[in-house]
Amino acid sequence: MRQKIVAGNWKMNGSLEFANDFVSGVNRAVLPDAIDVVICPPAPYLLTVSSQIKGAKVGAQNVYFETSGAYTGELSPKILQDVGCKYVLVGHSERRALLSEVDGQIAKKVKAAIDCDLKVILCVGETLEQRASGKLEEVISAQVLAGTSLLDVVEFGSLVVAYEPVWAIGTGQTASPQQAQEVHALIRSLLVKLAGETAAENVSILYGGSVSASTAAEIFAQADIDGGLVGGASLKLEEFLVICDHCANAIVGGK
Numbered sequence: 001m002r003q004k005i006v007a008g009n010w011k012m013n014g015s016l017e018f019a020n021d022f023v024s025g026v027n028r029a030v031l032p033d034a035i036d037v038v039i040c041p042p043a044p045y046l047l048t049v050s051s052q053i054k055g056a057k058v059g060a061q062n063v064y065f066e067t068s069g070a071y072t073g074e075l076s077p078k079i080l081q082d083v084g085c086k087y088v089l090v091g092h093s094e095r096r097a098l099l100s101e102v103d104g105q106i107a108k109k110v111k112a113a114i115d116c117d118l119k120v121i122l123c124v125g126e127t128l129e130q131r132a133s134g135k136l137e138e139v140i141s142a143q144v145l146a147g148t149s150l151l152d153v154v155e156f157g158s159l160v161v162a163y164e165p166v167w168a169i170g171t172g173q174t175a176s177p178q179q180a181q182e183v184h185a186l187i188r189s190l191l192v193k194l195a196g197e198t199a200a201e202n203v204s205i206l207y208g209g210s211v212s213a214s215t216a217a218e219i220f221a222q223a224d225i226d227g228g229l230v231g232g233a234s235l236k237l238e239e240f241l242v243i244c245d246h247c248a249n250a251i252v253g254g255k
């Protein structure tokens with residue numbers, strides 16, 4: 001059975017005080033153990049979160065593809081692992097759009113992180129213009145193909161894909177459960193072509209884009225949606241915990 005995951009991406013938000021308070025709150029709460037709860041704080045807070053948090057895993061928001069050397073400002077997979085990371089986000093649309101990250105770099109990051117035993121959450125998604133002009137399938141296929149191009153079949157076991165329509169990120173405009181399921185099914189079929197039925201069946205595919213406590217249950221009830229990549233709502237502990245519960249309950253519901 002596929003691993004259910006809720007990952008909270010704080011993006012460039014929070015503070016040391018916020019991180020400590022958040023961890024205390026998580027440690028007082030009862031996290032569902034049927035799912036992987038992953039917290040992705042800004043890099044300087046990774047160690048403080050990973051060293052104190054109980055029942056949740058820690059992920060980085062980015063990684064570099066070299067193992068060490070003169071790459072000022074970058075973080076290798078080994079450094080991330082050293083500070084307690086189990087997951088890393090790669091290819092988030094904000095990095096693609098604002099920091100000019102391209103498919104070639106993304107493929108190398110995916111490979112380097114998996115080589116270092118990190119689980120990679122590869123982010124893909126289309127803009128509103130691309131969707132409106134009928135390019136949805138082309139864009140998603142190209143991003144999935146490029147992002148996984150350096151992996152062998154076994155390495156798909158360390159891959160998670162997050163479908164995040166760019167137009168739904170931070171806008172309050174969630175994709176409808178049907179829209180999301182349609183793209184998740186497309187991604188699953190691409191993974192079958194790339195890695196075969198068994199490997200593809202085991203890749204968790206998360207939905208991201210304005211997931212909230214009120215939209216999560218319906219989204220997580222879809223057949224190919226295995227959890228969420230949550231931005232804004234991951235900064236509100238109570239709401240984030242409700243989203244985690246919805247994901248866990250979707251499992252109980254028979255998925």
Ligand SMILES: O=C[C@H](O)COP(=O)(O)O
Pocket residue numbers: 009092164168169170171172208209210211229230231232233
């Ligand atoms: O990484 C998270 C996604 O970009 C979703 O962000 P959001 O929940 O604020 O829309």
